[in-house]
Amino acid sequence: MRGGSEIVMEEENLSEAQILVDSSAVVVGIAISGTKKSKYVIRWALEKFVPEGDVFFRLIHVRPKISVVPTPMGNYIPIARVRPEVAAAFKKETEWETTKMLTPYQKLCAVHKVETEVVQIESDDVVNALTGEISKHNISKLVIGSSSRGLFSRGGNISSKIAESAPSFCTVYVVSKGKLSSVRPSDSESNLSAKDNHSDSRRTTSNLSSGNSSSPSEWTDQNTDQSSTASYSHRSSTTTTSLASLPLQRFQAISTLNQALSHRRFDSNDLIRQRILSVDDGAESFLSTSDVNDVYTAASSLRSLSLDEVSIADQASMSDFTDLSSASQINMDFELDKLRIELKHLRQMYAMAQSEAIDASRKLNDLNKRRMEDSIKLKETILQEEEAKKLAEWEKLQFEDAKREADYLKQCAEREAAQKREAEAKALHEAKEKVKLENALVGNAYQYQKFAWEEIKSATSSFSENLKIGTGAYGTVYKCSLHHTAAAVKILHAEDAYRTKQFQQELEILSRIRHPHLLILLGACPDRGCLVYEFMDNGNLEERLLRKNNSPALPWFERFRIAWEIASALAFLHNSKPKSIIHRDLKPSNILLDHNLVSKIGDVGLATIVQTDITSGSSSYLVTAPAGTFCYIDPEYQRTGLVSPKSDVYAFGMVILQLLTAKPPIGLSHLMENAIENDSLMAALDQDAGEWPIKPTKELAVLALACTELRGKDRPDLNEQILPVLKKLKEFAGRAQDSAPTTARVPPTIFICPILKDVMEDPCVAADGYTYDRKAIEVWLEDNDKSPMTNLPLPHKYLLPNYTLLSAIMEWKSGEH
Incomplete structure (x- = not known):
């Protein structure tokens, strides 16, 4: 285990620097810039430090401080003006991106089984951040990537700044394109190198001074090595020429060297550093691995050559060249020293070549092994291919047999399909004929029964005041009995009422649509403008809420259910195809209750058929003159004359408020808003309805106030927002009602067959004008030619289906269950 720490940093992005630090093992650091140069630095660090022993990577990334935060618009906001949670989220995202950038390089280190640690430093000054980290952890070696300019060149790039600012105890290595570019040694290494050079210099001087005492064999060896020196001088011509030149040239070189030493006075450390730079750049072309032994021979030759020249110079003039030998010895x-460094580099290259040769040999063995395995697999594949061919031939035979069988089955299916099409065509033809027959029997475009004026006049006792139910803006309603069935007759005021728009509108709408919560039209007298409806035993909703005629109060759960029923009927009208229908006159007096308190909307005389399907999302509305009842008319409709489904939503909100409070509509929305704001909602509710549930009631009140917003676009959508809430409240009310004692529902008398005395399954109108159950009247007509009600002869035995009554019976049964 070798102590100390080493750092590798690549200078590509000034704000991105990473350092690997450790205090117990060799630490290799890698700076990441996202380019291929980052991998070069990593690989150089692995090749340099991994073979020397255990290593540990500590990655330190220097990124700039976050001072601004980007916005979706592309500009930047100072971080001081941003909410703390937004700034924290942006900082966390920046850290995550940095970690993601470092991950591939951590994996590359993990492949070589090198442990790593990541340290992120936030600073705008990369140099100070790195030098501070070096000082903090006593990092003795720093390896950085070189930029386009040299580390110690003028101009001061980031590499040179780091090298200059690094503490004196730290050695700085600069790597360029995967190779060592330059080294700035630490104080300890400089002192050690100076001592080594001083010792070598003393030994060399001692040997030269005792040259006369050398043995003859040594001088012989020196002379013999001159051939090796000549070979070496071909590679380093500059050095050999300077040493083999004339004494005068050598004297001039020594004078120049002494003059440079007197001016610059740099020590042997600087010389070593300069030679390291030159050796690393030109090591590949200087010597090969076969010339390692020549280095020592060249050195011996140089020494012998120097001694010979010194001897000759001494014979010429000992007094003039006394200092020449010492200067030559320094050179x-x-x-x-240069040769030692080059030799060390060559040894490293030779070791690397041996390692690569071993790896190549191992890879070659692996390839041979794989080749043998592939050969075995190829033989197995050939055998499997032959077996697959045999299997394919057998499957081909099976396929041909299956194909013949499939062709036969296809022919059978085509015959059956043709027979089926013929049967369907025949059934369709019979159905069309049946429809034609029924239309011929009905003889009318709309499904309603025509009544004679005398028949209506007789049923109402000449419109007796005792039978009057109520009077509206467009007509008077009387209770009567038609064909032994309770009904309500509405007679319009105007003499030409049958031509009025309200009459035709109501007749058209109610005769072609059916809904459980829309009033059923039994028939009409078009000549006099009379409409005959089903009779509703419990009157209208306004009478029950205001407790007219001493009628009992409606329980709160019944009111929840009625609100949902009205909303479902409105949604049905708004979604009518191909044209939407807007009621325009929704109010409690137009909501009728049957004997089971089932609500139905009536009086659609003011309804508007919109030419465009508004429910599909279209924004076009029908322009019309304002109509309806005060307090229930949409304020936006009053102001602009534009009608839309949101107009019915406004009136529906007023109806819900009256269901909750049983109060008149004037100022009711303002009263409920104050009650909710002051937390006094329960005091504003109708106390006769029982004990209201607090939370569901408040939810219904808030929904009603939302429906009564002044602008239509602020009101909730009927299908998407109102109906889901009301359905949930209706189910809650139903569970509450189930816990209370209930009574059996009594069917309306109009649903009772005069023969069976029970609810009809298939109502049909006989020739006498009465409605019977089809099975019961058919059995009667088999043995009788007279009416079971009047006992008069029947003109014929044809039966006309009463679809209107059948629909009402089915709706009643569905509500019963």
Whole structure:
């Protein structure tokens, strides 16, 4: 285990620097910029430090401080003006992106089984951040990636700034394109190198000074090595030429060297650093692995050559060249240091080549092994292919047999399909004929029964005041009995009432649509403008809410159910196809209750048929003159004359408020708003309705106030928002009603067959004008030619289906269950 810490940093993005730090093992750091140069730095660090022992990577990423936050519009807001939670979220997102960027490089280190640790530093000054981290953790070695300019070049790039600012105890390595570019040693390494150079210099000087005492064999070896020196001088011509030149040239070189030393006075550390830079850049072309031994031979030759020249110079003039030998010795020591560094580099390259050769041999063995396995698999595949061919031939035979059988079955299916089409065509033809026959019997475009004026006059006792039920804006309603069935007759005021728009509108709408909560039209007298409806035993909703005629109060759960029934009927009218129907006159007096308190909307004389299907999302409305009842008319409709389904929603909201309070509509919405704001809703409710549930009642009141907003676009949608809430409240009210004692529902008398004395299954009108159950009247007509009610002879035995009554019976049965 080797102590100390090492850092690798690549300078590609000034705001992105990473450092790997550890205090117990060799630490390799990698700076990430997202380019291929990052991988070069990582691989150099792995090749450099992993073979030397255990390593540990500590990644330190220096990113700029967050001062602004981007907005969706593309601009930036200072972080001080942003909410704390938004700033924290943006910082967390930035950290996550940085971690995501570092992940691939952590995985690359994990492949080489190197442990890593990531440290993120937030600072705008990369140099100070790195130097601070080095000082904090006593990092002794720093390896950084080189930029386009040299680390120590003028201009001051980030690499040079880091190298200059790094503490003196830290060694700075600069890597460029996967190779060592330069080194700035620490103080400890500089002192150690200076000592080594001083020792070598002393040893060399000692050897030169005792040259006369050398043995003859040593001088022989030196002379013999001159051939090796000549070979080496071909590769380093500059150095050999300077040493083999004339004494005058050598004297001039030494003078120049002494002059440079006197001016610059840099120590042997600087020389070593410069040689390291040159060796790393030109190591590949300087020597090969086969020339390692020549290095020592060249060194010996240089020494022998220097000694010979010194001897000759001493014979010429000992007094002039006394200092020449010492200067030559310094130059030779410098060259020896250079050769030592080059030799060390060559040894590393040789070790790397051996490692790569071993890896290549191992890969070759693996490839041979895989080739053998692939050969075995190929043989197995050939055998499987032959078996598959045999299986395919057998399956082909099976397929041909199956195809013949399928063709036969197809022919059978086509014959059956043809027979089926013929039967369907025959049934369709019979159904069309049946429809034609029924239409011929009905003889009218609308499904309603025509009554004679004398018959209506007789049934109402010449419109007796005792039979008058009520009077409206467009007509008077009388109770009567037609064909032994209780009914309500509405007679319009105008003499030409049968031509009025209200009469034709109501006749058209009620004769062609059916809904459980719309009043059933039994018939009409078009000549006099009379409409005959089913009789509603409990009158209208306004009478029950205001307790007219001493009628009992409606329980709260019945009111919840009535609200849902009215909303479902309105939704049915608004979604009518192909044209929507808007009621325009919804109010409690137009909501009738039968004997079971089932509500039905009546008086659709003011209804408007909109040409455009508003429910599909269209924004076009029918322009018309305002009509309806005060306090229930949509304020927007009054102001603009534009009618829409939201007009009925406004009136429906007023009806709900009256269901809750049993109060007149004037100022009712304002009263309920104050009650909800002051938390006095229960005091504003109708106390005769029983004990109101607080939470559901408040929910219904809030919904009603939303329906009475002044602008139509502020009101809730009937299908999407109102009906789901009312359905939930109706189910809640139904559960509450089930817990209370109930009584059996009594069917209306109009549903009772005169023969069976029970509810009819298939009502039909006989020739006498009475309605019977089809099975009962058919059995009667088999043995009798007279009416079971009048005992008079029947003109014929044809039966006309009463679809209107059948629909009412089915609705009643569905409500019963």
